[in-house]
Amino acid sequence: MSLSRRRSALYARIPGGADGRRMLWIALINKAGTGLWMGAAALYFTLVTGLSVAEVGLLLGVSGAVGIAGAPLAGHLADRFPVTRIIIGAQLQQAMALLALLTTDNFALLLLYSAVNSLADRGANVLTKLYAARIAGPERTTYQAVQRTVSNAGWAIGGLAGALALAVGTTHAYQALLIGNVVSFLVAAALTLRCAEPPSPSRLVTDSTAAAPVAPPSNPWRDRSYLLFTMTEAALFLDDAVLQVGIPLWIVHATDAPHGLAPLLMVLNCVLVVCCQVPLSRFGSTPERARALLVPLAACFVVGCAALTASTLGGTGLAVAALTLAAVALTFAEILHAIASWELSIALAPDDAQGAYLGVHGLSSSAQRSGGPLLVTAVIAAGPLAWPVLGAGVIVTVAAQSRLVRKRLIRRSPATDRAVAPRAT
Template identity: 90%
Template sequence: MLWIALINKMGTGLWMGAAALYFTLVTGLSVAEVGLLLGVSGAVGIAGAPLAGHLADRFPVTRILIGAQLQQAVALLALLTTDNFALLLLYSAVNSLADRGANVLTKLYAARIAGPDRTRYQAVQRTVSNAGWAVGGLAGACALALGTTHAYHALLLGNVVSFLAAAALTLRCAEPPSPSRVVTASTAAAPEAAAVIEAASAPGAPTASNPWRDRSFLLFTLTEAALFLDDAVLQVGIPLWIVHATDAPHGLAPLLMVLNCVLVVCCQVPLSRFGSTPERARALLVPLAACFVVGCAALTASAFGGTGLAVAALTVAAIALTFAEILHAIASWELSIALAPGDAQGAYLGVHGLSSSAQRSGGPLLVTAVIAAGPLAWPVLGAGVIVTVAAQSRLVRKRLDRRVAGASQAPAGHAVGAPPAV
């Protein structure tokens, strides 16, 4: 699966940096149409996470992931066939739906295949993904230097090929055991074929947990959407802040993105050991908030000085926010798995996936509003993150305490997963 992540993100890195330019320069859409297309397709994609999670509790996760990869390949290939806005919007929305679903399925596969080592596995996978992004982005930048229609088509086709290659490799992956299904080898001669028996179909089986009725998990997901803001600040906020509020050279923006990738590649795996249990993951919320606040303070400082101070402050901001991103990735990964009942793990992770999807839609709007408000708005954003972290920490502590209490009261031999929905 690590090779699949590398190939997938290399293809995504090729295309994502060129997507807006492709719609503007090749298909002839206006800036307003491009913004509408990206916004609407992103909003449609929000539904992909819970849908994929729901399906993964009922069918083999590898087969659903292959379907999502092929859906992305077909949707992207269809972009080459038209310059009609309505069709481009349709194809982009179909791609976005599969993209958000594939993210949840990849996370679920890692949780099931790695077991107790899931935190380290996810850290390695995230490191590989960032390396793929960097390689794909650099290759895409070289192609964009040509600026021809054929160059843009080549980048799009490169992404299509990456999804087809990823699907072919996923086909060879073993299906991991699932808490909501029993998987047995059908024959010794064909171990890759599995008979999947739905646990829910057994007579007298209890109704599976429902994340939409689990108020504490929904509140956890809501706080997660706020903690994903480091992504919007790094990718949208810092470049716009450099241009509109500081004396730093504009060329600093891509360099800070490279610095972000390098830090994630170097630090994600070593730091993952600090979030190997739910309790340790919860403890990471404090340094996460501290890093975010330092980043916001540095962004404020970058607006009050010359070029040298601006460059130094922006570099500090990028480093601090990158470590906030790394720590949140570790904590979010472990806690989302730990708080999900085994009988509906896919459904819960699908709902949790709404947090990153919502941030992708609303995060840039919030960050641009902060930029418009001026330098002193950054500390206000940092204070909001502190409040969010405090609320999430308290919520997680209560839920983990209930789980421990439930385990101590359970009859001998009775497996207790996550706490009951409240």
């Protein structure tokens, strides 16, 4: 079979049919646009709008905190309205908020527009995850892996294009990056408009002719075991903070490795995710198999932490080798957690409130984005021996989550093969 035919066959096997493939193009365009802007955002606020470093930090911190509410809000809406329409609303909200940044250099207005964008961004993450679960059905883990691979490729494309524009360094160059991100959201919204609404077991449908009253949906805020699961998830998302914040700072402040190693390790992370996310997804195709991934996940994280400690033992060669090992190990922890987290967050949610439950689960990654960098910088300040302590904390967290998930899966209904959450009383 020719290469073109093999590619066509692979493309046709993507779960979700035509709408599933269209959503992958949307993810690629969306993340490419985000990659354009995210690397330049802080510089734009400093060099173009004239904010001080302290003001930029406050703006990014507050807008990020506001964005935490986006996940549960989007999930709540997705149980009541067509998810494609809410996705389009979030895309247009981001486009308008970003475009508004071009109209002012007032700190209060920049903070407002950034917060509105952050709110929609965190909500859109939950909505796309929910759409994938509904359109791909039992192949949701494979589809999510493909979507994550495509998203990482989009980030890389946008980041490289953004780096070229940043080399110019003019006001118009920064504005062009922002406009490019706005255009990406508008194109994504136009493509989403062509996507069919998938079947939704959790969307409430009112039947005026129904004789029997409809029971209230499950409430994630009163589901103790799911809330505990979400809390453990926040700790397992720490690989993101270690990779993006911890390793670059550790290279500069604690090792003899050249500073230029930091961006190369980020490229390595992206390449590994693109190459390995889909092949490894088959190991998390069921809730039980996803739970089994928690053990190698913890092992990879511990190896990464041990390598970071070893990178300080002396010499440039040892530092580079240890840091490379740390980046590889933590990337595989990231890949395995993405697979397990995706499958378990869906499997443990009752069908009648999928959106609400995934919205609550989305708080875990949002909380990590806010608190993760603080924890990682505290570990760096404490010194090399603090990394193994962090690894031990992940082991404890994995053990707690594994036990919690096992108990919840035992309560799963054989008729529906899903976890049954306790009803609010």
